[in-house]
Amino acid sequence: xxxxxxxxxxxxxxxxxxxxxxxxxxxxxxxxxxxxxxxxxxxxxxxxxxxxxxxxxxxxxxxxxxxxxxxxxxxxxxxxxxxxxxxxxxxxxxxxxxxxxxxxxxxxxxxxxxxxxxxxxxxxxxxxxxxxxxxxxxxxxxxxxxxxxxxxxxxxxxxxxxxxxxxxxxxxxxxxxxxxxxxxxxxxxxxxxxxxxxxxxxxxxxxxxxxxxxxxxxxxxxxxxxxxxxxxxxxxxxxxxxxxxxxxxxxxxxxxxxxxxxxxxxxxxxxxxxxxxxxxxxxxxxxxxxxxxxxxxxxxxxxxxxxxxxxxxxxx
Amino acid sequence: xxxxxxxxxxxxxxxxxxxxxxxxxxxxxxxxxxxxxxxxxxxxxxxxxxxxxxxxxxxxxxxxxxxxxxxxxxxxxxxxxxxxxxxxxxxxxxxxxxxxxxxxxxxxxxxxxxxxxxxxxxxxxxxxxxxxxxxxxxxxxxxxxxxxxxxxxxxxxxxxxxxxx
Numbered sequence: 289x290x291x292x293x294x295x296x297x298x299x300x301x302x303x304x305x306x307x308x309x310x311x312x313x314x315x316x317x318x319x320x321x322x323x324x325x326x327x328x329x330x331x332x333x334x335x336x337x338x339x340x341x342x343x344x345x346x347x348x349x350x351x352x353x354x355x356x357x358x359x360x361x362x363x364x365x366x367x368x369x370x371x372x373x374x375x376x377x378x379x380x381x382x383x384x385x386x387x388x389x390x391x392x393x394x395x396x397x398x399x400x401x402x403x404x405x406x407x408x409x410x411x412x413x414x415x416x417x418x419x420x421x422x423x424x425x426x427x428x429x430x431x432x433x434x435x436x437x438x439x440x441x442x443x444x445x446x447x448x449x450x451x452x453x454x455x456x457x458x459x460x461x462x463x464x465x466x467x468x469x470x471x472x473x474x475x476x477x478x479x480x481x482x483x484x485x486x487x488x489x490x491x492x493x494x495x496x497x498x499x500x501x502x503x504x505x506x507x508x509x510x511x512x513x514x515x516x517x518x519x520x521x522x523x524x525x526x527x528x529x530x531x532x533x534x535x536x537x538x539x540x541x542x543x544x545x546x547x548x549x550x551x552x553x554x555x556x557x558x559x560x561x562x563x564x565x566x567x568x569x570x571x572x573x574x575x576x577x578x579x580x581x582x583x584x585x586x587x588x589x590x591x592x593x594x595x596x597x598x599x600x601x602x603x604x
Numbered sequence: 605x606x607x608x609x610x611x612x613x614x615x616x617x618x619x620x621x622x623x624x625x626x627x628x629x630x631x632x633x634x635x636x637x638x639x640x641x642x643x644x645x646x647x648x649x650x651x652x653x654x655x656x657x658x659x660x661x662x663x664x665x666x667x668x669x670x671x672x673x674x675x676x677x678x679x680x681x682x683x684x685x686x687x688x689x690x691x692x693x694x695x696x697x698x699x700x701x702x703x704x705x706x707x708x709x710x711x712x713x714x715x716x717x718x719x720x721x722x723x724x725x726x727x728x729x730x731x732x733x734x735x736x737x738x739x740x741x742x743x744x745x746x747x748x749x750x751x752x753x754x755x756x757x758x759x760x761x762x763x764x765x766x767x768x769x
Contacts (some may be wrong), residue, residue, distance in 0.1 A: 289623045291621075291622075291623065292622060292623070293622065294622035294668050295606065295665070296668075296669075296671070296694060316666075316669070318665075319664060319665055319666065319669065320646060320661070320664045320665075323625070323648060323664050323665070323666065324645050324664060327644065327645065336622070336666075338669055340669060353627055363720075364658075367724070367725060368719075368722065368723065368725065370733075373725060373732040373733055374732070374733050377732050380725055380732050381727065381732075384725055384726050384727045384729075385727050387747075387749075388646075388649065388661075388748060388749025389659065389675070389712075389715075389716065389719065389726075389746060389749050390646070390649060390652055390659050390660050390661045390712065390749045391661065391664070391749065393659060393660050393715075394660045394661070394664065394665060395657045489710040522645075523745075524744075524748035525744055525748040527747060
């Protein structure tokens, strides 16, 4: 690992000010993804600002009848929260589908959203990758792209966002709360946090430099059943090939794009009376495969049909 | 950086390079080599220790992040003369071959049973609002962060099952 300096932030305000004032600084909370990438020389922060102890770990009901999950709550705490289990089961299911128990016990909710892609070319410093090394090219385009994106990709990048949790949050209409170095706070839909790769795949999110995620806020759950389904090569502790989160009439897809993918075309088709499979096919009409990931189109269609059917059963 | 961590009940104050992982602090600085380094990337679970009672991968955490924390490693669970029940169960059921993953398996199992007691769900949990029924499928899922290259899994399940009751 390259040398870096370290500080433990005394407050969220101090953390964002330090981040803005220090070149090449990064926040660290759980560190499970960042330290892995630092060991591989993919992430190279000169300074780490530890935000893991900030008093932002509470999970509490909002006056609107929703739930505010502090960004420093661990993934395990969020999945185990009684409110999450009772009212947002799709979120609990998605969280426990990700990583291992040890990782979930350390990884924060905010950090989960900020995790980097698992694309093999991003991880291999001997290979070209526009996300890791802008301008170097994309090794996945004509390479081992079995797990690459099928929606919203660009000629510069076909990496996917790996989070399970974010897929459920996308289906639940979650809102992200942040604090900027200016002291300004803002709240915006989770679907506006991550971006599509375009020409600048090195930029994962729309956050401004030094901006810190402080909480994720869930509105009251939509009426209807909730289900999270994930397809992967092992039964446990493996990244996903594709996933589907259903919350009432809301539908989100995971590991198919550079961001959690809200399947609005499929939602509209379902609302208009289409069968789950028909709705999935309508969403996937815009899908494009790079080669070895072509199977993901059919996989997502079947996962979606099965998840919607299961959610409807639970919603009764 | 001056960092003070209570390790196995004893406060240890050390000056560490920020790059030092909790795993390397235990093994290299404090000489507690019971905790093992396998993959060093959070994939194998050999480095599992309990921090404030919760199991984590010591390889994916910096020592400086744990200033003020209480860490229990395999050396703190039991001693050769007074084994922790989980250590004894692993012996009774011959739950290892080479033994390299064993300290992590045992720390993980102890942490796992506390999570079950607290009602934390896993992906095998059918009813998310009911107390956890620790079936074999649940037990295996909850231990999936610990790999055993010798594949002693049936014996590991049997050992944990004995302690879980």
